[in-house]
Amino acid sequence: MxxxxxxxxxxxxxxxxxxxxxxxxxxxxxxxxxxxxxxxxxxxxxxxxxxxxxxxGTARTARRREIDLYIFVEDVDTLCQSLKGRVEFVEDLHDTFYGMREFIIRDLNRFWITFGQPMRK
Incomplete structure (x- = not known):
């Protein structure tokens, strides 16, 4: 199953x-x-x-909500640039200590969506 x-x-x-x-x-x-x-x-x-x-669901103004979405993508840099000025950014494009290149936006309900791609070695 x-x-x-x-x-x-x-x-x-x-x-x-x-x-x-x-x-x-x-x-x-x-x-x-x-x-x-x-x-x-x-x-x-x-x-x-x-x-x-x-x-x-109810609208909230808290910095973070009860759930975040994490989406793995193939070209995080291009996606990030395409969303500039269209959505609310929480964190701009950055490299993480755990080996991901990612950025975080908010949806219209204030949930965080992180887009990430493994960093190239």
Whole structure:
């Protein structure tokens, strides 16, 4: 039996969150609506990964939220440059002590998204 962990993030507005993540290249795999047509659940894919969104989250102003997403990419430098001026940066592009080159942004719900690539030796 194959096992896979898929994070579920509770957000105030699932539809707006789908739109925001779609601008980063995520694809909508599935969604669920309530009787009034409001989107209350969605599954988004990014490469081999998946994340689910569920209605009911609350807006917060804390520096960090309860969950962060970490996305491995092949060209972190180019991606970072393409997002400048379009999203809120938490940390600009930098090399880490654990061998990754990465940067951190916030999504519209204030969750952190780190994009990373192993440093070349």
């Amino acid at each position: 194959q096992q896979q962990v898929v994070p579920m993030i509770h957000v105030p507005d699932v539809g707006a969150t789908i739109d925001w993540y779609s601008c980063l290249g995520f694809r909508l795999r599935d969604q669920g609506k309530e009787g009034g047509g409001e989107i209350v659940w969605a599954a988004l894919t990014c490469g081999n990964g998946e994340v689910m969104l569920s209605a009911g």
